[in-house]
Amino acid sequence: MKISTRDLQARVAALGFSPGPIDGLWGPRTQQAQRAAMAARKVGSVAELFHCSGLHRIHLHWTAGASGVIELERQHYHLLIGQDARAYAGALKPEANADCTDGVYAAHTRAMNTGAIGVALDAMAGALETPFHPGPYPVTPEQVALLADEVADLCLTYDIPVTPFSVLTHAEVQPTLGVWQRRKWDITWLPGMKAPGKPREVGDSLRARISSALEARAA
Known part of the structure; x- marks a missing residue:
C-alpha cells in the first residue's frame, strides 16, 4: 500500500x-x-x-447531470444515486482506487483519487451557483436520504470514520486537504436551502445524516 x-x-x-x-x-x-x-x-x-483494501476516504459529489445515470458518469464514480432514488454501481469497484498508478480508476477528484471512494448524486444539470438556480434537475430529499444510507454502509465496510477528514464533499477537499479543485461547489446546496452554503457547514449536515444512519444500524 x-x-x-x-x-x-x-x-x-x-x-x-x-x-x-x-x-x-x-x-x-x-x-x-x-x-x-x-x-x-x-x-x-x-x-x-488503514483498511486492508487501501481505501480510507469517501468524497461526495453531484454529477451536474440530468435524469438517468449514463455510462460516462459510471466511469467517474463508484456509486451513483439517481433521480429515481435508486443506487447505481459505477463501472469500477471502489478497490480500483486503492492504487491509481495503473491508470484504471474512477477519476472523481483532482489529484486526490488514490484511496478515495467517489459517491455522487446524479443531479444539478443546468444549475447556477451565482445567481443561484438549482436548474431542472435539483438534488432531491430522497436522494440525500439514500446517500446517507449508502455511505454509512461504505463506512462500515472500509473502516472509514465519519469525520471532515474522511467523509467530505468535493467542495471541502481543497480547504480540508489542501489540494486545489478548480472551485468545485458540489455539494454546497441541499434541498430546503435558499442558496449554496459554506462547504464545511453543508458537509457537517451530510455527515450528521450519515452518522444517524450508522447509529440506526447499531441499534
Missing part, C-alpha cells in the same frame, strides 16, 4: 489525532500523531492504521 504524507495526516486526523495542517509535509506533529494513533489502535505499522 502506497501512503502519502497527506493521506497519513488525513487518516490520523480522522482517527482523532491532530497532525497539524493537512499539508503533505512531514514534521514532528505528524510523527507524534502517527505514533499516538498506532498506540491507540495497538498496531505495529503505519499500513495497519
Whole structure:
C-alpha cells in the first residue's frame, strides 16, 4: 500500500489525532500523531492504521447531470444515486482506487483519487451557483436520504470514520486537504436551502445524516 504524507495526516486526523495542517509535509506533529494513533489502535505499522483494501476516504459529489445515470458518469464514480432514488454501481469497484498508478480508476477528484471512494448524486444539470438556480434537475430529499444510507454502509465496510477528514464533499477537499479543485461547489446546496452554503457547514449536515444512519444500524 502506497501512503502519502497527506493521506497519513488525513487518516490520523480522522482517527482523532491532530497532525497539524493537512499539508503533505512531514514534521514532528505528524510523527507524534502517527505514533499516538498506532498506540491507540495497538498496531505495529503505519499500513495497519488503514483498511486492508487501501481505501480510507469517501468524497461526495453531484454529477451536474440530468435524469438517468449514463455510462460516462459510471466511469467517474463508484456509486451513483439517481433521480429515481435508486443506487447505481459505477463501472469500477471502489478497490480500483486503492492504487491509481495503473491508470484504471474512477477519476472523481483532482489529484486526490488514490484511496478515495467517489459517491455522487446524479443531479444539478443546468444549475447556477451565482445567481443561484438549482436548474431542472435539483438534488432531491430522497436522494440525500439514500446517500446517507449508502455511505454509512461504505463506512462500515472500509473502516472509514465519519469525520471532515474522511467523509467530505468535493467542495471541502481543497480547504480540508489542501489540494486545489478548480472551485468545485458540489455539494454546497441541499434541498430546503435558499442558496449554496459554506462547504464545511453543508458537509457537517451530510455527515450528521450519515452518522444517524450508522447509529440506526447499531441499534
